[in-house]
Amino acid sequence: MIEKTYQPKTFESDLYKWWMKQGYFTPKAESDKPYFSMVTPPPNITGQLHLGHGLDNAIQDTLIRFKRMQGYNTLWLPGTDHASIATEVKIVEQLKKEGVDKRDLGRESFLERAWAWKDKYGGRIVEQLKRLGSSCDWSRLAFTMDENCSKAVRKAFVSMYKKGLIYRGSRIINWCPACKTALSDAEVEYSEQDGHFWHYGYTTPDGKTTVTFATTRPETMLGDTAVAVNPNDERYKHLVGKTVVVPFVNREIPVIADEYVDMEFGTGVVKITPAHDPNDFEVGVRHNLPVIRVMNDDGTMNENAGEFAGLDRYEARKRIVAKLGEMGILQKTEPHKHNVGSCYRCHTTVEPIVSKQWFVKMEPLAKPAIEAVKNGEIRFHPERFEKTYFNWMENIKDWCVSRQLWWGHRIPVWYCGDCGAEICEETDPTVCPNCGGKHLHQDEDVLDTWFSSALWPFSTLGFTENSKDFKAFFPTSVLSCGYDIIFFWVARMIFSSLYNTGKVPFSDVLMHGIVRDEQGRKMSKSLGNGIDPVEFIDKYGTDTLRFALINGVANGSDIRFSSDKIEGTRNFMNKVWNASRFVLMNCEGKSLVSVKDCNLSIADKWILTKLNEVTKQVTELLEKFELGMAAQCMYDFVWSEFCDWYIELTKPVLYGSDDAARRDTLSVLAYVLDNILRLLHPFAPFITEEIYQSMPNRGESIMIERYPEYNSEYCFSEDFKLVEELKELIAKIRNVRSEYGVAPSKRIRLYVDASDVRIKQCGVYLAKLCNLEDVVYSNALQGEKTVKTVTSAAVCEVPLGDLVDTEKETERITKELENVKNEIARASGKLNNQGFLAKAPANLVESEKTKLAKYKELQTQLENRLKELR
């Protein structure tokens, strides 16, 4: 028997340990069953679990448990990500506190620290994930830098290198002066900042003509190698080909004509700094301009900056502006709002800098990746995210994959110190294959962390070995993650998988939104509004947290997480607990029989029919990945049908004297509860298992039981309708009681004139649920003061004596009549519409006719009642 009160803390962790011990999470690669597999988005080893992980894991665990119960051979593979830059930043911070600089420590010792970090924090995050109840296979736990993954990275890199899809080149990249590394476009965050437009100009050597422009970054002028105008600009045509002089560095630079310049914008003149601006770089390539870097990697000005060398970039800017002013060159300064990029890790303003980096050529990879989604091999849920995906993939630029960091997969390229050859092979070279020289050194940089994440769905399964797991579980079935990493991760997995394995990595992408705080703000460290899911788990239990994150949420939409929501969900779990306790208490010591051997009451038939319907609905919704609606469906069924009605309807039998009837009703109660627990198990694994363990005739564990299926034997549509009518009748009578202030404890008489004779079988139910003294199947006595209430199945009279207030009663009936008349107008309007009759589906026309008849009947009854009252 379960405990009196629902206290998830007392059983959740024990159940989890037991499931693990039983090996329920671990599938075998050899199996006759169809497979269903997922890989988890690997959390960074930097950190702390947040509610987003909670949501992500809740979704995936619900899916995997559902599929497991449906009989699939299920694998859910967990793992963690080395998170190159993010982790390195953390370790550098840690070192700084000890007064140690990364460079002094040296690469090898630094990596030792990083691995120690991984052992500590990687392990911690795994423990946190377990608290979420995730039934992933921990025996296959992966890490982006373990052997499988590293081999896959090497194989992919070498293959792409040899096909010319990876190249090294000088490009403008986003440079973080604090992390001292290149960043990919996706790693830069833009925000609008207040800046200035400084207007000034360069003058021809003869001092006669000055071309004026505006700039937001005057310090880059030291690296200017041209001034550009639009070729069609009449104002400047005569200047093209002439030269002007850059102050401070006294460099003579040409005035060039390029389409890139917008004549309408500003003065129509642009200063060109190829080394420090992406557009200028392109212009420089077209016009063969020199590229002069004026900044160091740490954001200070270099020797090319002349008198400003050594200054920080912002200090240099200040001094240059001041000097331009003194020299009378500066014409005006205006405030200007513009978007400034910053490093997504340390939030330092990034500097576009020309440098030599490794790139992945995207166009040939993007094409098949676009095609795979276009032709439906991969489907996004909800579908609209396909647009986001296409939008990015169709405008994609080459991917900068080198990072000037130490923690990560080192770029597998060696350079020969003797002949300068570049060597990229799957095995480390010892001599130069070109000249036989032995002075080889490996590229210092590591790969973007997403390069290895992109291989995750197959690298973790042993793709390089063509292992049993790879053959059994790849391509994976579903990928679930937040829409915020479509570009970072989903898109890259798709093209990487197509390139390396020739197959799509998964067939369905299930997108969820971001978990926000009560005020709708994104949770972040700087706001301090982040919530540790473990906090909620301690207080409310895992099931409550998970259900609160999933219930009623549409796919892909953000979730505003509030304490109201979680408390409401806790109440639901408590409801499940208590309803189960009711059933178990009543079953204790009683022998039950199979439902098919029971003499079913109308209430039994009603709940079995309803259960059947819900089973079908929930299953279909889960198969369409509509988890939010499926959970909602269960919530409503359990609370509003099973608890509010069925349990109440069983009480007259349970507390009655007919032993056979009691046994049968108990059998149905237990059967329905058993089904509820199974249906609910994927969403709320712990509470359902805990209760299941006290069920009569239980199996070993609910998580390896079969998911309920539609059973055509339990479909009693006539009895179902009857109980629905009964519910309506009870509601009306309760309404009368409430409206007339009849004390709930007061037992009264009810007169029923049933048009549906089967209502007469429902006397016990009416009596119990409306607290009646007796039910009389006739009209009230002549002259007895009653309140009448009407449904399509029956006319009821409640004798209330002096409580009956003719005026109030007239008002009530009139109002109800009004409603009914509106409905009649609506229905007959439809039925008089020739278009509707001709084009609407027949069943719809039929149901409108039925409704109309029902309302007309009601109208007659209500009008009669009004006449009586007058």
Added chain:
RNA sequence: GGAGGCAUAGCUCAGUCGGUUAGAGCGCUCGCUUCACAUGCGAGAGGUCGUAGGUUCGAAUCCUACUGUCUCUACCA
């Protein structure tokens, strides 16, 4: 600049193929220590589905424009 989302009850949000008397939770009002549960039970109030057109027999749902709002993306010096 480009792309996309959202706008439904006081609040937070569901609403699937166009057809339900438009739903839920919370909040609110009234009444209840009824033997599973006061984390509860019963009864209510509360909506012109952002605005204007259009398609349709029929629109919260599809189309167009507008308004408001949020997000992503680009980075015009």
